[in-house]
Each structure stands twice: as C-alpha cells, then as structure tokens.
Amino acid sequence: MGQPGLTPRNSQSRAGRVERRRSAPIDLAESSPEFERKWFELDRGIVIGQVSTLRRSITNGAKQMDMIAAEKIFDQPLSEMILRKAQALQKLARELKELAIKIAAATGYPKVDED
Numbered sequence: 001m002g003q004p005g006l007t008p009r010n011s012q013s014r015a016g017r018v019e020r021r022r023s024a025p026i027d028l029a030e031s032s033p034e035f036e037r038k039w040f041e042l043d044r045g046i047v048i049g050q051v052s053t054l055r056r057s058i059t060n061g062a063k064q065m066d067m068i069a070a071e072k073i074f075d076q077p078l079s080e081m082i083l084r085k086a087q088a089l090q091k092l093a094r095e096l097k098e099l100a101i102k103i104a105a106a107t108g109y110p111k112v113d114e115d
Helices: 033-071 076-105
Strands: none
Touching: 033 076
C-alpha cells in the first residue's frame, strides 16, 4: 500500500512551495533605532567571529612553525627564518586580538553626512 498523500497527481514536494506574504518594503533609511541596533550587533558579531577565526588559525600556524624551528630539521639559517616568521605571525595574532576588542567596543554604524 502506498503512502497517504503521495499520488501521481500530487507527488511533487510540497516543501518546495512557499507562500509569500505581501508586505510593504522596508525603507532602511527610515528604520527605527532599535532595528538599526539589531543589524549593527549582527554585523559586529559576524566581523568579530571572522577576526577571531583568523587569529586562531594564525596562532596555530605560528605555533607549528615555532616547533619546526625548534626541532632544527632544516639548516640554521632556514630554521632562524622560520622562527622569525613565526614571531611575526604571533605579533599579527596579537594585533588581531586588539582589533577584535576594538570592534566589540564599537557602538554603531558611522553617521552619514547628508549634504
């Protein structure tokens, strides 16, 4: 016996049908401060997440390079170069952490001058 509701006539996926409600378009220039605040917090959270992900990746890479330099599997000049690059990456990771802190402290979109 077949499944109820699945006949050749209505076998198309009903999940693919979306009813759209007609609503007035949102004029972002006239949005409420609360609406703007929510969008800003969403944007800020996304940017902080991206910066933090990048910082973690750089930190992990720098640690790996540091270990490679310490193991001295390459000659001295190359191991020293790897160590210097690892230190530069660690510095960049610290700068990204500072950037994330500043982004977290931001309070809103920049004001647009209307001429």
